[in-house]
Amino acid sequence: MISLRDAIERKEDERLCALIAADVGRLDQLLSDGLIFVHPNGRVDSKANYLANLAVRNPYLDIKVVERTITAAGGMGVVTCELELLVLRDPxxxxxxYNIRGICVWAQDGADLRMIRYQSTFIGGANA
Structure with a gap:
């Protein structure tokens, strides 16, 4: 049987791949309906707003995991990470x-494991 920590790591990998691919359907499955998503600039989105924005315009060209730590206990897990993002900005x-530090919280949501919270911040004063 797969450990909770390993299950969370797989879900995180799936989430990042789905972001790059603009796979809103897969993201819908990975994210809890109660998701609160805090962008590095402080803007806050619900799951519905976040996915609607991605469906219109996906800025993610590439995402590299620089560092990741996963702590899992009691059916929940916290992921702290540094990500290097390549994004399309305009005009x-x-x-x-740019690089960000993020915290993701994963929890059992019915029969599945879903991300319930996300918050990130720019590293080094980036203003993307």
Missing amino acids: PAQNVS
Whole structure:
């Protein structure tokens, strides 16, 4: 049987791949309906708003995990990470690379494991 920590790691990998692929259907399965998503600039989205924005315009071109730590206990897990993002910003259209630190909280949601909270911040004063 797979450990909770390993299950969370797999879900995180799936989430990042779905972001790059703009797979809103897969993200819908991975994210809890009660998700609160705090962007590095402080903007807060619900799951519905977050996915609706991604469906219109996905800025994620590439995401690399620089560092990741997963702590799991009692059916929940906290992921702390540093990610290197390559995103499309406009106007004018340009690719921008920056690093963020993030905290993701995963929990049992019915029969599945879903992300219930996400918060990130820019590293090094980036203003993307």
